[in-house]
Amino acid sequence: MSGFPEVRPRRLRTSAAVRRLVAETTLEPRQLVLPLFVREGAREPIAIKSMPGVVQHTRDTARKAIAEAAQLGLGGVMLFGIPSVKDETGSGALDPEGILNVAIEDAVSEAGDALLVMSDLCLDEFTSHGHCGVLDAAGRVDNDATLAIYAEMGVAHASAGAHVVGPSGMMDGQVGAVRTALDAAGFVDTVILAYAVKYASAFFGPFREAVDSSLTGDRNTYQQDNANSREAIREVDLDIAEGADMVMVKPALAYLDIIRQVRDHVNVPVAAYNISGEYAMVEAAAANGWIDRDRAIMETLTAIRRAGADTILTYWATETAQTLNHR
Template identity: 90%
Template sequence: MSGGFPEVRPRRLRSSAAVRRLVAETTLEPRQLILPMFIREGAREPIAIKSMPGVVQHTRDTARKAIAEAAQLGLGGVMLFGVPAVKDEVGSGALDPDGILNVAIRDAVSEVGDELLVMSDLCLDEFTSHGHCGVLDSSGRVDNDATLAIYAEMGVAQASAGAHVVGPSGMMDGQVGVVRTALDAAGYLDTVILAYAVKYASAFFGPFREAVDSSLQGDRKTYQQDNANARDALREVDLDVAEGADIVMVKPALAYLDIIRQVRDHVNVPVAAYNISGEYAMVEAAAANGWIDRDAAVLETLTSIRRAGADTILTYWAADAVHLLNRR
């Protein structure tokens, strides 16, 4: 204290919007955001997802329009999920060149070319009648190694359809290595692997299951990670990087900000985080009840994920966030 006043006044750097912009430590930019999208086979009009207000299962035509808008907004990419009309025990629709996901990839690439990264979810859960991320053995458990063989084919099918980035998300041991080997052998040396390296068995996935019409029986705790464990996350990341992952991802984001920070400090590859369906739904529900300022909460949420260390965020708010940023 000097003359009864503080000698250091941190509030000076908060005194106006202009000075706050000048000294902001964390940026949130369109290029850092990826929009997840659901495309439903045979849909003639978009189908609202009740638990995720504002998000829909797209038709092929509305998906193309949304992808074109994403490119115009300067987003980093779109992550495509297919919702097939028919499922079976082995998820054969995932390998079908005319299956909804591979068709949607081709549609997207024909719409935007290389102006926007077209990313595809590489997992069987949307395509299996039992809703698990892999095929089942005779005892009903997910068969890791049999699933890997399908993932390898799936990666090549998606790259052949034009995907710039494939996202192995099933949490099978060795999934990145088999996909990388298959892609390279097929000549897709430049196809990027965004590995869902850290994916927890989370209660916040609930609305996503409506979004993909999940048929899940039971849970995924035998292959997705236990939310009590942090060291396990770094082990998974190390394995995926060693197997050829170009980008690693943490999913979910908000309940795992500490994990995002640990992963960011641990590796030298880009780190993504998935701001998942339940996180989205909570904010939208609170805002709909008038309990919070929705727009401010959206930007605060995304900024917190960036501040934790994520270079890139998958978020259903991606397009909305750009409009909000432009109005600041």
């Protein structure tokens, strides 16, 4: 058959230039957010063994990382505080001199409006039992008592200068409680990035080392069941109704289908968190010579964007921005 095949899709793959021209999905530094761990009292960065290349920062090294993130054009940083002392109620989360609140102040002082300073609004790093809320007399997470603390925590973060607060504890009503408190305190422009869809995941393992988690047991009674997808849409709808400005899906890679469902369902920005276990798997495989590390990183982040995420929180944010800026 003369001239067969007439349709040749390979024509649009023949060179890097043509592939770049017709690429359907873009990845840019502004779409990336760098999570940072800041440890109270640290005098030098402390390596996180399960996350090669990631550290618990001192306040000074965190400032340097934030300055670099701003220079590279990242969309923001997400701050996590690691206190030297924990208690049953996570009181350090509300202390104006507590590590997370001073880290927020440092970040805003360093970066100004060059990038968004985001804060993780949760108690798990601050509680001696490691849960995301306070416990009742039976040892169960008390949803409504926790909301009152989240509300105070949101105001504390906004007072420290946070542009965006990220309620991440998966308490029912958390967004509404934080929004009401922020507005009452005059922080009507503070953005809420709701961890609306957060699954109880095995891939959180390295993160618990990163924040020196005290958790025993699990979080199955408040984080979502990984068998469920309709529930994710319900959670997103509730958070948007309560005042969320943006919503997040966490983890990302095992939940690409959920990212797509959420993106198709809502008209607010959608973020996804490329979490510690996803990072660690690529780093471990690359260290053993089993995969091409650089290609795997770009493929991973592009997949998350292709699934529908407008913003990606990733520990590779700085490195990826450097790569993108030199293309």
